[in-house]
Amino acid sequence: MLNKVTPRTVILVKELGSLAEQIDDDLLSGASVYARDEWEALRGRWPSASQIAAGAVDLSDDELEVMIGKVRRFRAILEGFRRHALPAYGVWLPAAEVFQAA
Numbered sequence: 001m002l003n004k005v006t007p008r009t010v011i012l013v014k015e016l017g018s019l020a021e022q023i024d025d026d027l028l029s030g031a032s033v034y035a036r037d038e039w040e041a042l043r044g045r046w047p048s049a050s051q052i053a054a055g056a057v058d059l060s061d062d063e064l065e066v067m068i069g070k071v072r073r074f075r076a077i078l079e080g081f082r083r084h085a086l087p088a089y090g091v092w093l094p095a096a097e098v099f100q101a102a
Contacts, residue, residue: 002056005047009057012064013047019071027078035078042070 003009020043028039045067047057059067 002058003060005052005055005057006061008061009064010052012061012068013052015068016046016064016071019068019075023071023075023078027075027082030082031078039074042074
């Protein structure tokens, strides 16, 4: 079902874009293949510029808000992994794995 683009839709899509820039520029390069695949699947659901221009998108404003919450959680997870990175090896590990490796 298509949903009409509203001013709120535009704001939500811009927020998704801003979050995506933070993740793409700062966090994704050191993420696992699994995390990158999850990110691509999540991004694949976002409204495209052509959908916005056409005035109809697949996700409702409420669904876009849920998507923003998922992206924020994803960013927080990646930030947590980065804090526990092993720079000498160039890999990110969850804290439990870092302590086991030590």
